Amino acid sequence: MHSMNEYSSAIQLRSDRWSALREAAAALTRDPKARETKILNKKIEELFNSLAIIEPYWAFPGMSAFDHLRRQYEHGNYDDLAFAVNRVTRALTTGAYRRRHIPLDRDTVDHEEDDEAMLPPEARALAKPYFEVLIVDNVNEQQERWLKSNVNRMRRSEDSFIYEPVVVNSLEDALIAVLFNHNIQAIVVRPGLTLKSKIDQDILTRYLARAGGRDEIDALQPEFYGPELCRMVAKVRPELDAYLVTERSVEDIAGLDLGICRRVFYNQEDFMELHLNILRGVQARNKSPFFTALVEYSKQPTGVFHAMPISRGKSITRSHWIQDMGAFYGPNIFLAETSATSGGLDSLLEPHGPIKEAQELAARAFGSKQTFFATNGTSTCNKIVVQALIKPGDIVLVDRDCHKSHHYGMVLAGAQVCYLDSYPLNEYSMYGAVPLHEIKRQLLVLKAAGKLDRVRMLLLTNCTFDGLVYNVERVMEECLAIKPDLIFLWDEAWFAFARFSPTYRQRTGMEAANRLREKLRSEPHARMYEAQQSLLKDADEDTILKTRLIPPPNARVRVYTTQSTHKTLTSLRQGSMIHVYDQDFKGEVEQSFHEAYMTHTSTSPNYQIIASLDVGRRQVELEGFEFVQRQVEAAMSMRRAISDHPLLTKYFKVLTAGDMIPEEHRESGVTSYYDTEQGWTDMWDCYEQDEFVLDPTRVTLAVGGTGWDGDTFKTDILMDRYGIQINKTSRNTVLFMTNIGTTRSSVAYLIEVLVEIAKSLDERLDDASRMEKMSFDKRVANLMEHYPPLPDFSRFHDAFKAPDTPEGDIRTAYYLSYDDTNCDYLDLDGSLKDAMEAGETVVSASFIIPYPPGFPILVPGQVISHEILDFMRALDVSEIHGYRPDLGLRVFTKEALDGVSAKQLSNAST
Template identity: 50%
Template sequence: MTRINASHAPLPTANIFGGPDALGGNSLIHADVNSAALITHPASGSGHQVPEATLERDPGMPASTWRLRSDAWEYLRFAVKRLALAGEGEDALAQDGEVPRSLRALETIEMYWAGFGQRYVAAIGELLEAGDYKTALDRIGRVVNRLRADISDEPREEFMDAEERAERVGDADPRPRFEVLVVDETTEAERDATRAEGLRLRSAADTFIYEFVIVPSADDAVAAILTNPNILACVVRPGFTEHTRQRLSRDLAESVQIARSEVAPGSAPERTSLASVQRVLGLADTLIALRPELDLYLMAGAHIEELAGATTRRFRRIFRREDQLELHLTLLRRVSHLFDTPFFTAIQDHARRPVGVFHALPIARGGSVVSSRWIRDLADFYGLNLLLAETSATSGGLDSLLAPVRTLKKAQELAARAYGAKHTFFVTNGTSTANKIVHQALVSPNEVVMVDRNCHKSHHHAVMLTGARPAYLEAYPLNEFAFYGAVPISRIKQMLLDYRAAGRLDEVRMLTLTNSTFDGIVYDPERVMAECLAIKPDLVFLWDEAWFAFGAFHPVTRRRTAMASAQRLEQRLTTDAHAIAYREQQARLFDAEGNPASDAVWLHERLIPAPTSRVRVYATQSTHKTLTALRQGSMIHVYDQDWGREAEEPFHEAYMTHTSTSPNYQILASLDIGRRQVELEGFDLVQRQLDLATSLAQAISRHPLLRRTFRVLTAHDLIPEENREVGRPMPLRDGLSTMWEAWRTDEFVIDPSRITIEISRTGVDGDTFKHEHLMDRYGIQVNKTSRNTALFMTNIGTSRSAIAYLIEVLVKLAEKFEDTHTQRDPDHTRAITEAIDLPMPPLPDFSSFSDGYATDGVLPDGDMRAAFFRGQRRKYVEHVLPDVLWARVAAGAKPVSAGFVTPYPPGFPVLVPGQVITPEILAFMRVLDTREIHGYDPVRGYRVLLEETPAVES
């Protein structure tokens, strides 16, 4: 008999977060020779055991547990089906080392998922050992069907008695399912009793169904919520142990260690003499930090009163063990709160309600459409519900966006909870408008706004509208790829120090940065804000997170979102350890007379803000770009300690200034239901998104033809060495723990969901590659290209099939390009290659404001508003063709731009009103291959302010 060794000892180095795809024929997991399974080969004699060959870990195909688990079960089904149906014998099983490896990996994984479990895997192993392949195939098929169709066999049915089987709900039950983690050291019989009790309490009237995942230790609890996105609640019983007895993979073990180290022991304000209570508090703080969407419950017996006094902030409720029914009802009730979409539900109710329309909006209720002989196809295409839901706040029945008091107010409060904000506001005309709202609310004329030179044009327009003076910060250039990176913290600090030295620090009001950038470069907002507040304790921050809304729903990416960073910074400022560290640093930064040390000292130190600093943080997000929402659906998130005192009234005034009195209710409804989605399954969706992007990058890097044609740009290409510490080119490719470490320590990191490939060897520029090859020929849509790069982005809607199709298209294009190069005349090929290899002109920095608009000629800020409005008057402006302008500049003239000149995408201006036009800017514009350039007329040229006209007051 063939022994497959699916024993109860899991594989010591099961690579739960990494490893190649089993269906591709490689190993699912990494096993060294010492831990390899032992296989008995009948042909070699009884008892002769041969260790498996060492399996080298493939460093490039990431597999989060959802994928590893799915692939392992799929492979088992494929392999056992051959044995059960094709008649292949024991030799085939013995020769397939993937079967025991998959079983051992699953025995570790299934501990952290409800529905089947470790005993189920072990039982399949025993069936295979006994040669009962058909029964094993049936058991495996049930798991695969559940994974594919999201339906559930009840957990461990083969271990249930007749009464339990009679109570089970059918496979086709359509009710949404979630899982509940129970942390307690229990026996197998106690775990079965807990699950049976959950089944007994289940009712046909319940809206949702849940199942228990029961783990014995704090380590296992952290592992479960890192690997199983279906867990929405956790019940902690004080009897748990600290450390796991599972032999976890290196990556998972390191991830658990990092997660548990994130929360310092004893940092909580509550104090208790009970060590068991401290253990409970520590675990609760860790789980909340990792997945704040989880609801935590405590189930205890002794000392329940003292526990209640110390744990209120962490646990929603405390139960005694006999309160199983109350726990059951609470779990269902709480998930119903997450499921609630007050505004979307109100829209549905309105659409179903018969009304008579004696109001505006002829399209409402379909009145002007369904009776028309000419536009009925509008209803055919979009559906009648779109028309039935069209209405206005003034018609009654639905809440008003400008003065919400019911469903919209509640929907925005739920969104604030989901994103970790103190307040959230819906915006129906994009993040461009959201940015203008925040600028107007927080900035007054002649105040200085430090702003990334390469931020979206809406920030530049907002500064102009408010009358603030922009002080432009320069991002590091990536000249080889014709786009910019991000602004190093050293440059931000230096500018603040320059304003302090000039006696103008009080004029600096706000810092605005883009996180993440269009190309996926992500800041460390907590560090940026902390070091800036150390120089100016009342600085306000606006983070443009147009492309980073999804970041709030993954334990690693969340730490670099504005809201999570603000919350951590606020908590840190209140600790005794922070106060001590601040006092110690002040002794190094100031001498005995209170004079500051040199700028070099301030730039070298990682500055610590005063405990009295104010945390005032705003984030704008294009929800529609990365999460589920209709086009132009955006949000503003607020974490401002001075909101009520300083910002609330001006914010509402700015909100009314820029928000339509006729907002699109369908956009608002989509924001509401999109919030439901990310609270209930955001972690799962974002993890898949990151994995698929990394798979794409690895497929391009490993495919012989693709890597000859394309090059995936990594952190080594996009981030200067001095701005990163971990040093890995693509950290997630090495596992979650490596990515986590980089996101904890590096100044900049790359969003793994954004893959930039360098395409010089194709022989075409980025714009041609995008339009003529990807879009026109194969329907592949990409958002951004540069002269020699193309940016591919995964999102929460990306599928593995879509990734496979893209790879297929890239292979076809690579073959086409290679064939073209082969057939071309060598001299022609050489000429094209030399043309492609010509270096791009250096990316231009902001030159300066002209003398007429610069504030003092020393610091970089200027009066852009005055220049803009002068540029709106025809008598003060001339149009100059590029060659003529070039000649003027070469002769020593300093022409001044009359308006914004903005290539789109990416959408940041190369010129702003009042800026001096330099040779570097003209050289860059001359070779720019973007088809759409706002503010530039290809027939008449640049708009330039007439030289003889003096500047005027704004």
């Protein structure tokens, strides 16, 4: 029997145990031998005991049906048991229980052809969505039946949704239920609930930490159980609705933090009013105003007299040559095309109708104060935010290996760029993330130089392409302690899904901003700040760097995140969002943000992308919790399958947190989220404590043991032979990214492919000659042992850099290269090497980005160091973007640099 620690989610645990029960029950019906019968009986008893812990939190099949199955087993009715368990398991797998009643008796007919998975999309779209309502009340079996029957009596044929009630007795059970059961969309908290659950304590301890922990729960007073439950559920699933039924007076309830509570009912049994509120609450999340408006527009008869021949599909339907395009896409996409802002479709540049409403709903879903849609990717979102907030001369601290759009954004804004170095992972030819120590050190250097007033923004990637996630709240706290009005831009291009998992959410920009503002307002925080100020009164820089700094209560919370919705959630390509939590947005930024948005946003945005953003938001508010759980489970099962397979471990290695995060940044001490002996580590402690954590949905696989480099393995092996697509490699690794659409079948196929590759390598080496084996060993050693060290950012040339501090004028360098007479080309192995050995200072005139690994090792105005030259020479230069193999590396001439320096001196003297 698998323990709870062998699963990373309750969903998969439940699914696998029902499947195991189906197999064992079926085996009993085949008249097994006595010894086998004894083994099966033991297994079935363990499965029933295990499922008995989980099933009270789900409406289907329900505890009465579950107990009936158990009695069938105890009475030896094995055929009836096998039949019923098979139906339950099939209904859970197909989702049929969401559409209709599932009979479990052998003499009843089950309409399998109506299973949701077998229906065409059009029929599924017409079906009423199903959800479950959690009722929390300390009741006995008879009272529970009375509650459920009263709730069910309220359902009407005209209701937009179908729901089933789940009843639990205690506050702890309610918290476990919302963490286990993704079907729950609403919670009814009645006055009779108790505090303690009766289920397994290990499970309670593991899961309740997400809602505040056992100590916080144990300290609650009985009169506050209801309000506190609403508040605690808001921590783990803020998208849900709660309804509090109370016997206390309005005065007692007023002023309490009721979290997700939408309405309070005072000592009444008005089930119809409750029913209508539940439906209204779910409908508020189910709304997709722009998508609905677009659907309605597509149905309208219109005459097209504007600049889009494809609108309404006219240029296609009248064509004799492009009918295949119309057949491929279908009519609706063209019926919904228009360049006009009429028909209720609103304007993205000046939204006042359904786009405005859709953006407001997205702000609610993602926890921001304002959200803005973008139809041309997060690259544009990044440039919008930078241009809105940065003016020429402002100093910006930037992660050097962030996405290239940020570097170009600095050029456009005229920022003085202070590059921050991430810690290197030389063994795998990739960078990690920027340590907080490095960020604080640069801020203190700028403060000592009297430039802190010019420092405007800190820009970091969270999470990185390789899955490294910052402790966002801690970074902002300590930076605000040095610079209380610092603005933060978190590039969360790959992290939009994180909002919908309690574990991940705490490390997102918007959640951290909300928590930080609440913390800054509190009295305990003010006292802690004053106490620390007394201790640090005469502290030196080294002490400040080693101290966990506390920001002043008057610090401003100014946070921006950009997200590629299309990368990790449901959206058409290039659908992205900007989320804003800026206390000074209205007073300081709104106008400049509007101008920057106008600058970079098309006047002809794609309405299909906007509609997909609207629908993608609707999806994650209603089922994001479930989908992210399934995504994590798929990635975890992939990690486990590779790590536990003896053949795969000969050639491959799944990189763990210990491989990708140095020990000093892992305060929890956890090195791996999965251990072959102990199973899964609960990631909550890591996510709560560590400076950096690893996003387990990204699986980085070291492939150097195969003798192939990452790019060859990606292209020649995975893509050409097996049709598996990935887009991130390093010198000796490949990255597999799961998403909310990843299935267990996809994971199984990948494992099959890796096993087949490993077997073919085994056979090839077994048949190889001595020389061939030596050649293979040499290739492996070259990839796994002889790797070039990753270079740090060197420095800006003095012509582009202010004295004393490291920031540089990237804009001047960028545009200086526009004049070809200012530039020359030097060959890596010839003239460039000779010039550097002669002691000359050589300065890059371009962005130089090796791919892989895909980070800029040179930016305009940067001095080329010996380490950078060695790194470039160790790579295949034909893969270096910005480098011309036929000409060499583009650098500035000495005359051009002298001219800039002379101009600086002239400006300084005047």
